[in-house]
Amino acid sequence: MSRTPLLAANWKMHKTVGEALEFLDALLPALPAEGPEVVLCPAYTALAPVVARCVETPVRVAAQNMHQAESGAFTGEVSAAMLLDLGVEDVILGHSERRALFAESDEALAEKLPTALEAGLEPILCVGEDEAQRDADQTAEVLTRQIEADLAAVEPEHLDRIVIAYEPIWAIGTGRTATPEQAQEAVALIRERVATRDAGAAERVRILYGGSVKPANAAELLAQPDVDGALVGGASLEAADFAAIVAAAAR
Ligand code: PEP
Secondary structure, three states, X not given: OOOOOEEEEEOOOOOOHHHHHHHHHHXXXXXXXXXXXXXXXXXXXXXXXXXXXXXXXXXEEEEOOOOOOOOOOOOOOOOHHHHHHOOOOEEEEOOHHHHHHOOOOHHHHHHHHHHHHHHOOEEEEEEOOOHHHHHOOOHHHHHHHHHHHHOOOOOHHHHHHOEEEEOOHHHOOOOOOOOHHHHHHHHHHHXXXXXXXXXXXXXXXXXXXXXXXXXHHHHHHHOOOOOOEEEEOHHHOOHHHHHHHHHHHHO
């Protein structure tokens, strides 16, 4: 089964509108004409201008989070409809920083995933273990628990519309990357967990690796048979670095 690689740039709380547009001026001419899908995830404030700049380019734009409710008294939150209104097509859900710093729960994610899908957004669901869990040999258990809980309310026929990012927390923003073998093992396990819901969807679903991906290590991570792309934080802030990671997936 050939799955189109996907490279997503998670800018977190970086880049003003001006900085985002400057980045695009450098990135767009550097992207290969054909090949991997590219998704940029700016802060909410830069979504609309980045969408406008990416019209008629192959680049899609994602938000870094959304609320599960249609509307209501949720100060500081945005809904799926608000993202669609801007032309946003994808949304990161369950990033470990949201889970750790903003109390994002598996219960909320179990509502957010079907809400995003019903609205027509492509969710990028992040899962991953922390260092203590890896050291205690609990990686498989943690990933299984997250996948089962977060995808519980997604109909089996919609599972392949989700992108899953395996992001070991100990590798995020630390410069410590999972070895290609560790990434492959965890991503294959996630695919197996999806297969317990729907074997066909598990073959089609794209599973990314994220955690200190850089131009120097991208090729060997992306060469793993179950790794279908990368979610990139720090190295996505420089257009040349992110373009080099996209090029590594295009090979
Ligand atoms: C991320 O935040 O999703 C991430 C993978 O960050 P970094 O590439 O900086 O580790």
